[in-house]
Amino acid sequence: MRVFAVAEIRLGELDPVSVELLNLANSVKGDGKSEAVVIGKDVGSFAEELAKYADVVWKIEDDSLENYNPELYADVLLQLFEKEKPDLILFPNSSRGAELAPLVASKLNAPIATDVVGVDVKDGIKVSRYIFQGKLMVDIMLKKAECYVLTVRQGVFKEGEETNGEIVDAGIKPKVTPRREFVGIIEPEVGEVDISQADIIVSVGRGIEDASNIELAEELAKLLGGVVAGSRPVIDNGWLPKDRQVGISGKTVKPKLYLALGISGAFQHVMGMKDSELIIAINKDPEAPIFGVAHYGVVGDLFEIVPVLIEKLQKIKG
Protein backbone atom coordinates (compact mmCIF):
# COMPACT_ATOMS: atom_id res chain seq x y z
CA MET A 1 0.00 0.00 0.00
CA ARG A 2 1.11 3.54 -0.66
CA VAL A 3 0.39 5.41 2.53
CA PHE A 4 0.71 9.19 2.48
CA ALA A 5 1.06 11.15 5.72
CA VAL A 6 0.41 14.89 5.60
CA ALA A 7 2.86 16.47 8.04
CA GLU A 8 1.94 19.46 10.15
CA ILE A 9 4.09 22.52 10.68
CA ARG A 10 2.69 24.66 13.45
CA LEU A 11 4.15 27.96 14.63
CA GLY A 12 7.33 27.28 12.70
CA GLU A 13 7.91 23.79 14.05
CA LEU A 14 7.26 20.28 12.86
CA ASP A 15 4.53 18.89 15.09
CA PRO A 16 5.57 15.50 16.55
CA VAL A 17 2.25 14.03 15.42
CA SER A 18 3.75 14.04 11.90
CA VAL A 19 6.19 11.34 12.96
CA GLU A 20 3.37 9.40 14.60
CA LEU A 21 1.52 9.36 11.28
CA LEU A 22 4.61 7.89 9.65
CA ASN A 23 4.92 5.25 12.38
CA LEU A 24 1.38 4.22 11.54
CA ALA A 25 2.13 4.37 7.80
CA ASN A 26 5.18 2.13 8.23
CA SER A 27 3.21 -0.40 10.24
CA VAL A 28 0.42 -0.78 7.66
CA LYS A 29 2.22 -0.23 4.33
CA GLY A 30 3.07 -3.93 3.79
CA ASP A 31 5.34 -4.10 0.76
CA GLY A 32 4.33 -0.56 -0.22
CA LYS A 33 5.75 2.76 0.88
CA SER A 34 5.33 5.35 3.57
CA GLU A 35 5.33 8.80 2.00
CA ALA A 36 5.29 12.09 3.85
CA VAL A 37 3.98 15.33 2.38
CA VAL A 38 5.21 18.63 3.73
CA ILE A 39 3.72 21.91 2.57
CA GLY A 40 4.93 25.45 3.21
CA LYS A 41 7.20 28.25 2.15
CA ASP A 42 10.58 26.89 3.10
CA VAL A 43 10.32 23.33 4.26
CA GLY A 44 13.71 21.79 3.50
CA SER A 45 14.69 21.23 7.12
CA PHE A 46 11.33 19.68 7.94
CA ALA A 47 11.64 17.37 4.93
CA GLU A 48 15.00 16.19 6.21
CA GLU A 49 13.55 15.46 9.63
CA LEU A 50 10.66 13.54 8.07
CA ALA A 51 12.99 11.54 5.81
CA LYS A 52 14.20 9.71 8.92
CA TYR A 53 10.79 8.08 9.23
CA ALA A 54 9.45 7.86 5.66
CA ASP A 55 10.42 6.07 2.46
CA VAL A 56 9.68 9.19 0.42
CA VAL A 57 9.14 12.81 1.41
CA TRP A 58 7.23 15.04 -1.00
CA LYS A 59 8.06 18.72 -0.71
CA ILE A 60 5.48 21.24 -1.86
CA GLU A 61 6.90 24.74 -1.59
CA ASP A 62 5.50 28.12 -2.55
CA ASP A 63 5.42 31.57 -0.98
CA SER A 64 1.63 31.47 -0.97
CA LEU A 65 1.76 28.33 1.20
CA GLU A 66 3.53 30.01 4.10
CA ASN A 67 0.33 30.12 6.12
CA TYR A 68 -2.12 27.27 6.24
CA ASN A 69 -5.19 27.82 4.08
CA PRO A 70 -7.53 24.87 3.50
CA GLU A 71 -8.33 25.74 -0.10
CA LEU A 72 -4.70 26.20 -1.14
CA TYR A 73 -3.47 23.20 0.82
CA ALA A 74 -6.25 20.95 -0.50
CA ASP A 75 -5.49 22.10 -4.03
CA VAL A 76 -1.80 21.17 -3.92
CA LEU A 77 -2.53 17.91 -2.13
CA LEU A 78 -5.11 16.95 -4.74
CA GLN A 79 -2.66 17.69 -7.53
CA LEU A 80 -0.17 15.34 -5.88
CA PHE A 81 -2.69 12.62 -5.05
CA GLU A 82 -4.26 12.62 -8.51
CA LYS A 83 -0.82 11.90 -9.92
CA GLU A 84 0.52 9.51 -7.31
CA LYS A 85 -2.68 7.61 -6.48
CA PRO A 86 -2.26 6.86 -2.77
CA ASP A 87 -4.19 3.99 -1.20
CA LEU A 88 -4.43 5.61 2.19
CA ILE A 89 -3.94 9.23 3.30
CA LEU A 90 -3.29 10.16 6.93
CA PHE A 91 -3.77 13.58 8.52
CA PRO A 92 -3.29 14.53 12.15
CA ASN A 93 -6.57 15.03 13.98
CA SER A 94 -5.40 18.53 14.79
CA SER A 95 -7.37 21.71 14.35
CA ARG A 96 -5.94 22.02 10.84
CA GLY A 97 -5.90 18.35 9.91
CA ALA A 98 -9.49 17.92 10.98
CA GLU A 99 -10.44 20.86 8.78
CA LEU A 100 -8.40 19.95 5.74
CA ALA A 101 -8.87 16.17 5.54
CA PRO A 102 -12.63 16.16 4.84
CA LEU A 103 -12.19 18.60 1.95
CA VAL A 104 -9.57 16.35 0.38
CA ALA A 105 -11.71 13.27 1.02
CA SER A 106 -14.82 14.81 -0.50
CA LYS A 107 -12.92 15.77 -3.67
CA LEU A 108 -11.35 12.30 -4.00
CA ASN A 109 -14.65 10.59 -3.20
CA ALA A 110 -12.75 8.71 -0.51
CA PRO A 111 -14.33 7.32 2.65
CA ILE A 112 -13.04 9.24 5.66
CA ALA A 113 -12.91 8.47 9.38
CA THR A 114 -11.70 10.92 12.02
CA ASP A 115 -9.87 10.82 15.33
CA VAL A 116 -8.80 7.26 14.67
CA VAL A 117 -6.87 5.35 17.36
CA GLY A 118 -6.57 1.97 15.64
CA VAL A 119 -6.21 0.86 12.02
CA ASP A 120 -6.46 -2.66 10.65
CA VAL A 121 -5.81 -3.25 6.94
CA LYS A 122 -6.49 -6.97 6.63
CA ASP A 123 -9.58 -7.07 4.38
CA GLY A 124 -10.10 -3.42 3.57
CA ILE A 125 -9.73 -0.63 6.10
CA LYS A 126 -11.10 -1.06 9.58
CA VAL A 127 -10.72 1.75 12.09
CA SER A 128 -11.25 2.01 15.82
CA ARG A 129 -12.43 5.25 17.37
CA TYR A 130 -14.04 6.59 20.49
CA ILE A 131 -17.63 7.80 20.57
CA PHE A 132 -19.70 9.50 23.27
CA GLN A 133 -16.72 11.54 24.39
CA GLY A 134 -14.65 8.50 25.25
CA LYS A 135 -17.32 6.38 26.89
CA LEU A 136 -17.58 3.78 24.12
CA MET A 137 -15.45 2.52 21.28
CA VAL A 138 -16.50 1.42 17.84
CA ASP A 139 -14.83 -0.54 15.08
CA ILE A 140 -15.93 0.64 11.65
CA MET A 141 -15.33 -1.07 8.35
CA LEU A 142 -14.98 1.49 5.58
CA LYS A 143 -16.62 0.74 2.27
CA LYS A 144 -14.26 -0.58 -0.40
CA ALA A 145 -12.70 2.26 -2.32
CA GLU A 146 -9.58 3.17 -4.24
CA CYS A 147 -8.39 5.54 -1.56
CA TYR A 148 -9.20 6.24 2.08
CA VAL A 149 -8.59 9.26 4.30
CA LEU A 150 -8.08 9.10 8.06
CA THR A 151 -7.36 11.70 10.70
CA VAL A 152 -5.29 10.16 13.46
CA ARG A 153 -5.37 11.01 17.15
CA GLN A 154 -2.09 12.36 18.45
CA GLY A 155 -0.13 10.47 21.07
CA VAL A 156 -1.29 7.01 19.94
CA PHE A 157 1.30 5.82 17.41
CA LYS A 158 4.44 6.83 19.22
CA GLU A 159 6.58 3.79 18.52
CA GLY A 160 8.18 3.17 15.18
CA GLU A 161 11.28 2.29 13.28
CA GLU A 162 13.57 4.73 11.59
CA THR A 163 13.99 4.71 7.82
CA ASN A 164 16.13 6.72 5.51
CA GLY A 165 13.88 8.10 2.82
CA GLU A 166 14.47 10.20 -0.25
CA ILE A 167 13.26 13.77 -0.59
CA VAL A 168 11.44 14.71 -3.77
CA ASP A 169 10.42 18.19 -4.80
CA ALA A 170 6.88 17.66 -6.05
CA GLY A 171 7.11 20.80 -8.17
CA ILE A 172 3.49 21.65 -7.46
CA LYS A 173 2.10 25.19 -7.21
CA PRO A 174 -1.41 26.15 -6.12
CA LYS A 175 -3.75 26.82 -9.01
CA VAL A 176 -6.83 28.15 -7.24
CA THR A 177 -7.75 31.56 -5.88
CA PRO A 178 -8.84 30.91 -2.33
CA ARG A 179 -12.12 32.33 -1.12
CA ARG A 180 -10.85 32.29 2.44
CA GLU A 181 -8.19 34.78 3.33
CA PHE A 182 -5.69 34.20 6.14
CA VAL A 183 -5.51 37.29 8.34
CA GLY A 184 -3.23 36.28 11.17
CA ILE A 185 -2.53 34.25 14.27
CA ILE A 186 -3.74 35.55 17.62
CA GLU A 187 -1.60 34.59 20.60
CA PRO A 188 -3.14 33.41 23.87
CA GLU A 189 -3.85 36.02 26.51
CA VAL A 190 -1.52 36.11 29.45
CA GLY A 191 -3.17 36.18 32.86
CA GLU A 192 -1.91 36.64 36.42
CA VAL A 193 -1.59 32.94 37.12
CA ASP A 194 0.40 30.65 34.86
CA ILE A 195 -1.08 27.22 35.50
CA SER A 196 1.57 25.58 33.35
CA GLN A 197 4.14 26.47 36.04
CA ALA A 198 2.06 25.39 39.06
CA ASP A 199 3.07 22.46 41.28
CA ILE A 200 -0.39 21.84 42.62
CA ILE A 201 -3.55 22.23 40.59
CA VAL A 202 -7.12 21.84 41.77
CA SER A 203 -9.05 21.48 38.54
CA VAL A 204 -12.81 21.67 38.25
CA GLY A 205 -15.12 20.40 35.55
CA ARG A 206 -18.76 20.78 34.71
CA GLY A 207 -19.50 18.74 37.83
CA ILE A 208 -18.87 21.90 39.86
CA GLU A 209 -22.29 22.97 38.57
CA ASP A 210 -22.14 26.70 39.21
CA ALA A 211 -19.78 29.68 39.33
CA SER A 212 -20.43 30.16 43.05
CA ASN A 213 -19.08 26.69 43.79
CA ILE A 214 -15.65 27.62 42.42
CA GLU A 215 -15.05 28.99 45.93
CA LEU A 216 -14.80 25.42 47.15
CA ALA A 217 -11.93 24.77 44.76
CA GLU A 218 -10.29 28.10 45.66
CA GLU A 219 -10.39 27.19 49.33
CA LEU A 220 -8.91 23.75 48.69
CA ALA A 221 -6.22 25.17 46.42
CA LYS A 222 -5.27 27.76 49.03
CA LEU A 223 -4.87 25.08 51.70
CA LEU A 224 -2.73 22.95 49.38
CA GLY A 225 -0.69 25.89 48.13
CA GLY A 226 -1.92 25.47 44.60
CA VAL A 227 -3.98 27.15 41.90
CA VAL A 228 -7.39 26.52 40.39
CA ALA A 229 -7.79 25.45 36.78
CA GLY A 230 -10.69 24.00 34.83
CA SER A 231 -12.01 22.02 31.93
CA ARG A 232 -13.47 23.66 28.89
CA PRO A 233 -17.14 23.95 29.90
CA VAL A 234 -16.07 25.80 33.04
CA ILE A 235 -14.16 28.30 30.92
CA ASP A 236 -16.89 28.50 28.26
CA ASN A 237 -19.38 29.34 30.99
CA GLY A 238 -17.16 32.15 32.16
CA TRP A 239 -16.63 30.66 35.64
CA LEU A 240 -12.84 30.89 35.27
CA PRO A 241 -10.65 33.00 32.97
CA LYS A 242 -9.56 31.58 29.63
CA ASP A 243 -5.93 31.08 30.60
CA ARG A 244 -7.01 28.57 33.26
CA GLN A 245 -8.18 26.02 30.71
CA VAL A 246 -6.35 22.72 30.75
CA GLY A 247 -6.35 20.71 27.54
CA ILE A 248 -5.59 20.56 23.89
CA SER A 249 -6.98 24.02 23.14
CA GLY A 250 -5.92 25.33 26.55
CA LYS A 251 -2.72 24.73 28.44
CA THR A 252 -0.60 21.66 29.03
CA VAL A 253 0.24 21.22 32.70
CA LYS A 254 2.56 18.85 34.52
CA PRO A 255 2.14 19.54 38.23
CA LYS A 256 3.15 17.36 41.16
CA LEU A 257 -0.53 17.03 42.01
CA TYR A 258 -3.56 17.31 39.74
CA LEU A 259 -6.82 17.03 41.60
CA ALA A 260 -9.65 16.57 39.10
CA LEU A 261 -13.06 17.42 40.53
CA GLY A 262 -16.11 16.58 38.43
CA ILE A 263 -14.15 16.20 35.20
CA SER A 264 -15.19 13.38 32.86
CA GLY A 265 -11.79 12.95 31.25
CA ALA A 266 -12.51 13.65 27.60
CA PHE A 267 -9.45 13.12 25.39
CA GLN A 268 -9.09 16.84 24.71
CA HIS A 269 -8.79 17.49 28.43
CA VAL A 270 -6.60 14.51 29.20
CA MET A 271 -4.04 15.56 26.58
CA GLY A 272 -3.33 18.60 28.71
CA MET A 273 -2.82 16.88 32.08
CA LYS A 274 -1.94 13.21 31.59
CA ASP A 275 1.73 13.72 32.42
CA SER A 276 1.01 15.13 35.89
CA GLU A 277 3.03 13.31 38.56
CA LEU A 278 0.03 12.44 40.71
CA ILE A 279 -3.55 12.54 39.50
CA ILE A 280 -6.44 12.11 41.91
CA ALA A 281 -9.92 12.21 40.43
CA ILE A 282 -13.27 12.59 42.16
CA ASN A 283 -16.22 11.80 39.94
CA LYS A 284 -19.64 10.39 40.68
CA ASP A 285 -19.70 8.30 37.52
CA PRO A 286 -17.78 5.02 37.98
CA GLU A 287 -17.39 4.76 34.19
CA ALA A 288 -15.85 8.21 33.77
CA PRO A 289 -12.82 7.98 31.45
CA ILE A 290 -10.81 10.15 33.88
CA PHE A 291 -10.27 6.99 35.94
CA GLY A 292 -8.27 5.66 33.00
CA VAL A 293 -5.54 8.29 33.55
CA ALA A 294 -5.84 8.97 37.27
CA HIS A 295 -3.55 7.26 39.77
CA TYR A 296 -6.19 7.39 42.46
CA GLY A 297 -9.91 7.57 41.91
CA VAL A 298 -12.90 8.30 44.10
CA VAL A 299 -16.38 7.48 42.90
CA GLY A 300 -18.49 9.97 44.74
CA ASP A 301 -20.10 13.38 45.00
CA LEU A 302 -17.51 16.12 45.14
CA PHE A 303 -19.88 18.23 47.24
CA GLU A 304 -19.81 15.57 49.96
CA ILE A 305 -16.09 14.87 49.85
CA VAL A 306 -14.40 18.21 49.19
CA PRO A 307 -15.88 20.03 52.23
CA VAL A 308 -14.67 17.24 54.52
CA LEU A 309 -11.25 17.38 52.91
CA ILE A 310 -11.13 21.16 53.41
CA GLU A 311 -12.13 20.81 57.06
CA LYS A 312 -9.41 18.24 57.73
CA LEU A 313 -6.78 20.29 55.96
CA GLN A 314 -7.77 23.35 57.94
CA LYS A 315 -7.17 21.37 61.14
CA ILE A 316 -3.77 20.18 59.95
CA LYS A 317 -2.75 23.68 58.90
CA GLY A 318 -4.05 25.07 62.23
Added chain:
Amino acid sequence: MKIIVLAKHAADPESEIHLKDEKTLDERGLVFDINDWDRYAIEEAIRIKENLGGEVVVVGVGKSDDTLRKCLAMGADRAIKIPIDAGMDPFVTASAIKEVVEAEGFDLIIAGLMSQDYNNALVGTLLAGMLNVPYATAVTSLKVENGKIRVTRELEGGYQEEAVLSTPCLITVQSGINEPRYVSIMGIKRARSKELKEVSVSAPEGVYEVEKMYYPPVKKAEMITGSPDEIADKIIQILKERGLL
Protein backbone atom coordinates in the same frame (compact mmCIF):
# COMPACT_ATOMS: atom_id res chain seq x y z
CA MET B 1 -28.86 37.18 4.89
CA LYS B 2 -30.22 33.66 4.54
CA ILE B 3 -28.72 31.36 7.11
CA ILE B 4 -29.15 27.61 7.29
CA VAL B 5 -28.40 25.94 10.60
CA LEU B 6 -27.78 22.19 10.92
CA ALA B 7 -29.14 20.76 14.14
CA LYS B 8 -28.94 17.17 15.35
CA HIS B 9 -31.14 15.49 17.91
CA ALA B 10 -28.40 13.55 19.67
CA ALA B 11 -27.94 11.31 22.67
CA ASP B 12 -26.27 13.04 25.61
CA PRO B 13 -22.93 11.43 26.51
CA GLU B 14 -23.82 12.09 30.15
CA SER B 15 -26.83 9.77 29.93
CA GLU B 16 -26.53 6.04 30.56
CA ILE B 17 -24.62 4.50 27.69
CA HIS B 18 -25.19 0.75 27.47
CA LEU B 19 -24.95 -1.74 24.65
CA LYS B 20 -27.84 -3.91 23.57
CA ASP B 21 -25.61 -6.19 21.57
CA GLU B 22 -22.23 -5.99 19.85
CA LYS B 23 -23.47 -3.53 17.27
CA THR B 24 -26.32 -1.61 18.84
CA LEU B 25 -26.84 0.84 21.66
CA ASP B 26 -29.48 0.25 24.25
CA GLU B 27 -31.67 3.32 23.70
CA ARG B 28 -33.48 3.01 27.04
CA GLY B 29 -30.87 4.81 29.09
CA LEU B 30 -30.24 7.51 26.50
CA VAL B 31 -31.44 11.06 26.93
CA PHE B 32 -31.78 12.94 23.64
CA ASP B 33 -31.53 16.67 23.20
CA ILE B 34 -30.21 19.22 20.74
CA ASN B 35 -26.52 18.47 20.14
CA ASP B 36 -24.57 20.78 22.41
CA TRP B 37 -22.48 22.33 19.61
CA ASP B 38 -25.66 22.99 17.59
CA ARG B 39 -27.10 25.11 20.41
CA TYR B 40 -24.24 27.50 19.78
CA ALA B 41 -24.87 27.31 16.03
CA ILE B 42 -28.54 28.24 16.26
CA GLU B 43 -27.81 31.01 18.77
CA GLU B 44 -25.18 32.52 16.48
CA ALA B 45 -27.58 32.44 13.52
CA ILE B 46 -30.38 34.11 15.47
CA ARG B 47 -28.03 36.84 16.65
CA ILE B 48 -26.94 37.60 13.08
CA LYS B 49 -30.58 37.78 12.02
CA GLU B 50 -31.43 40.06 14.93
CA ASN B 51 -28.68 42.43 13.82
CA LEU B 52 -28.96 42.27 10.06
CA GLY B 53 -32.33 40.77 9.25
CA GLY B 54 -32.85 37.86 6.92
CA GLU B 55 -34.02 34.33 7.49
CA VAL B 56 -32.89 31.42 9.65
CA VAL B 57 -33.82 27.97 8.41
CA VAL B 58 -32.94 24.97 10.56
CA VAL B 59 -32.36 21.55 9.04
CA GLY B 60 -32.45 18.23 10.90
CA VAL B 61 -31.78 14.70 9.71
CA GLY B 62 -33.59 11.70 11.17
CA LYS B 63 -35.66 11.88 14.37
CA SER B 64 -35.29 15.57 14.98
CA ASP B 65 -38.72 17.03 15.72
CA ASP B 66 -38.01 18.05 19.31
CA THR B 67 -34.73 19.68 18.42
CA LEU B 68 -36.20 21.48 15.39
CA ARG B 69 -39.07 22.79 17.56
CA LYS B 70 -36.56 23.98 20.12
CA CYS B 71 -34.70 25.90 17.43
CA LEU B 72 -37.97 27.43 16.22
CA ALA B 73 -38.75 28.44 19.81
CA MET B 74 -35.32 30.04 20.09
CA GLY B 75 -36.05 32.15 17.01
CA ALA B 76 -35.50 30.21 13.78
CA ASP B 77 -38.06 31.07 11.10
CA ARG B 78 -38.77 27.62 9.75
CA ALA B 79 -37.54 24.06 9.91
CA ILE B 80 -36.87 21.28 7.45
CA LYS B 81 -36.75 17.66 8.49
CA ILE B 82 -35.07 15.02 6.37
CA PRO B 83 -36.52 11.74 7.60
CA ILE B 84 -33.75 9.28 6.86
CA ASP B 85 -31.78 7.16 9.28
CA ALA B 86 -28.11 7.88 8.63
CA GLY B 87 -26.91 5.93 11.63
CA MET B 88 -23.33 6.76 12.44
CA ASP B 89 -22.42 7.62 8.84
CA PRO B 90 -21.59 11.30 8.29
CA PHE B 91 -21.35 10.79 4.53
CA VAL B 92 -25.03 9.83 4.32
CA THR B 93 -26.05 12.79 6.50
CA ALA B 94 -23.99 15.30 4.53
CA SER B 95 -25.22 13.99 1.16
CA ALA B 96 -28.84 14.21 2.24
CA ILE B 97 -28.38 17.75 3.52
CA LYS B 98 -26.59 18.75 0.33
CA GLU B 99 -29.65 17.93 -1.75
CA VAL B 100 -31.87 20.04 0.45
CA VAL B 101 -29.67 23.10 0.96
CA GLU B 102 -28.73 23.29 -2.71
CA ALA B 103 -32.39 23.65 -3.54
CA GLU B 104 -32.92 26.18 -0.73
CA GLY B 105 -29.98 28.47 -1.48
CA PHE B 106 -28.12 30.25 1.31
CA ASP B 107 -25.54 32.88 2.18
CA LEU B 108 -24.24 31.10 5.23
CA ILE B 109 -24.51 27.63 6.73
CA ILE B 110 -23.73 27.24 10.42
CA ALA B 111 -23.16 23.79 11.90
CA GLY B 112 -21.80 22.55 15.19
CA LEU B 113 -18.16 21.49 15.20
CA MET B 114 -19.17 17.92 15.95
CA SER B 115 -22.01 15.88 17.37
CA GLN B 116 -21.90 14.94 21.02
CA ASP B 117 -22.74 11.29 20.31
CA TYR B 118 -20.47 10.12 17.49
CA ASN B 119 -17.84 12.88 17.57
CA ASN B 120 -17.04 12.57 13.87
CA ALA B 121 -16.82 16.31 13.21
CA LEU B 122 -17.53 15.55 9.55
CA VAL B 123 -21.02 16.56 8.49
CA GLY B 124 -20.23 20.27 8.17
CA THR B 125 -16.83 19.82 6.57
CA LEU B 126 -17.94 17.14 4.10
CA LEU B 127 -20.92 19.27 3.16
CA ALA B 128 -18.67 22.26 2.47
CA GLY B 129 -16.60 20.09 0.14
CA MET B 130 -19.69 18.70 -1.60
CA LEU B 131 -21.17 22.18 -2.07
CA ASN B 132 -17.79 23.59 -3.05
CA VAL B 133 -18.05 26.59 -0.74
CA PRO B 134 -15.32 28.08 1.46
CA TYR B 135 -15.53 27.11 5.10
CA ALA B 136 -13.89 27.36 8.50
CA THR B 137 -14.12 25.02 11.47
CA ALA B 138 -14.02 25.44 15.25
CA VAL B 139 -15.05 29.08 14.97
CA THR B 140 -15.01 31.00 18.25
CA SER B 141 -16.13 34.39 16.97
CA LEU B 142 -17.95 35.53 13.86
CA LYS B 143 -18.68 38.91 12.33
CA VAL B 144 -20.48 39.82 9.15
CA GLU B 145 -18.53 42.55 7.34
CA ASN B 146 -19.47 43.94 3.93
CA GLY B 147 -21.07 40.68 2.95
CA LYS B 148 -18.04 38.70 4.07
CA ILE B 149 -17.63 36.60 7.19
CA ARG B 150 -14.73 37.39 9.51
CA VAL B 151 -13.97 34.59 11.94
CA THR B 152 -11.49 33.51 14.53
CA ARG B 153 -11.00 29.78 14.76
CA GLU B 154 -9.41 27.73 17.45
CA LEU B 155 -5.97 26.20 17.13
CA GLU B 156 -4.10 24.26 19.78
CA GLY B 157 -2.69 25.74 22.97
CA GLY B 158 -4.89 28.82 23.20
CA TYR B 159 -3.84 30.17 19.80
CA GLN B 160 -6.44 31.41 17.33
CA GLU B 161 -6.43 32.02 13.61
CA GLU B 162 -8.22 34.96 12.07
CA ALA B 163 -9.66 34.55 8.58
CA VAL B 164 -12.15 36.22 6.22
CA LEU B 165 -14.47 34.17 4.02
CA SER B 166 -16.51 35.23 1.05
CA THR B 167 -20.14 34.13 0.94
CA PRO B 168 -21.79 31.74 0.42
CA CYS B 169 -19.78 29.82 2.98
CA LEU B 170 -20.02 27.31 5.80
CA ILE B 171 -18.90 27.65 9.40
CA THR B 172 -18.70 25.07 12.15
CA VAL B 173 -18.82 26.59 15.61
CA GLN B 174 -16.90 25.63 18.73
CA SER B 175 -18.47 25.72 22.18
CA GLY B 176 -18.16 29.02 24.02
CA ILE B 177 -18.68 31.21 20.95
CA ASN B 178 -21.79 32.66 22.62
CA GLU B 179 -24.18 32.04 25.45
CA PRO B 180 -27.20 30.23 24.01
CA ARG B 181 -30.53 31.65 25.16
CA TYR B 182 -33.13 29.66 27.03
CA VAL B 183 -36.31 28.67 25.31
CA SER B 184 -39.03 31.01 26.55
CA ILE B 185 -42.72 30.18 26.94
CA MET B 186 -43.47 32.91 24.40
CA GLY B 187 -40.98 31.33 22.05
CA ILE B 188 -42.64 27.94 22.39
CA LYS B 189 -46.06 29.48 21.68
CA ARG B 190 -44.78 31.33 18.65
CA ALA B 191 -43.01 28.22 17.38
CA ARG B 192 -46.32 26.40 17.07
CA SER B 193 -47.34 28.50 14.11
CA LYS B 194 -43.99 28.15 12.33
CA GLU B 195 -43.43 25.77 9.46
CA LEU B 196 -41.82 22.37 10.05
CA LYS B 197 -41.65 20.77 6.65
CA GLU B 198 -40.64 17.20 5.90
CA VAL B 199 -38.80 16.62 2.65
CA SER B 200 -37.79 13.32 1.13
CA VAL B 201 -34.40 12.81 -0.41
CA SER B 202 -32.71 9.82 -1.94
CA ALA B 203 -30.29 8.74 0.77
CA PRO B 204 -27.06 7.46 -0.75
CA GLU B 205 -25.45 4.20 0.19
CA GLY B 206 -23.37 4.54 3.35
CA VAL B 207 -19.62 4.13 3.66
CA TYR B 208 -19.50 3.03 7.33
CA GLU B 209 -20.31 -0.42 8.50
CA VAL B 210 -20.32 -0.78 12.26
CA GLU B 211 -18.53 -3.99 13.11
CA LYS B 212 -18.42 -3.81 16.85
CA MET B 213 -19.08 -1.48 19.77
CA TYR B 214 -17.44 -2.02 23.10
CA TYR B 215 -16.36 -0.37 26.33
CA PRO B 216 -12.89 1.09 26.26
CA PRO B 217 -10.32 -0.47 28.52
CA VAL B 218 -10.08 1.85 31.55
CA LYS B 219 -9.59 1.63 35.30
CA LYS B 220 -5.95 2.30 35.72
CA ALA B 221 -6.68 4.21 38.91
CA GLU B 222 -6.48 2.65 42.34
CA MET B 223 -9.90 3.31 43.81
CA ILE B 224 -10.36 4.91 47.20
CA THR B 225 -13.57 3.88 48.90
CA GLY B 226 -15.34 4.51 52.17
CA SER B 227 -17.23 7.35 53.83
CA PRO B 228 -16.34 10.94 52.89
CA ASP B 229 -14.40 11.05 56.15
CA GLU B 230 -12.36 7.95 55.29
CA ILE B 231 -11.81 9.13 51.74
CA ALA B 232 -10.53 12.52 52.91
CA ASP B 233 -8.16 10.82 55.38
CA LYS B 234 -6.81 8.54 52.66
CA ILE B 235 -6.23 11.46 50.28
CA ILE B 236 -4.39 13.37 53.01
CA GLN B 237 -2.28 10.30 53.73
CA ILE B 238 -1.32 9.99 50.05
CA LEU B 239 -0.40 13.68 49.91
CA LYS B 240 1.71 13.37 53.05
CA GLU B 241 3.54 10.31 51.70
CA ARG B 242 4.39 12.28 48.58
CA GLY B 243 5.61 15.26 50.56
CA LEU B 244 2.84 17.42 49.21
CA LEU B 245 1.59 18.42 52.64
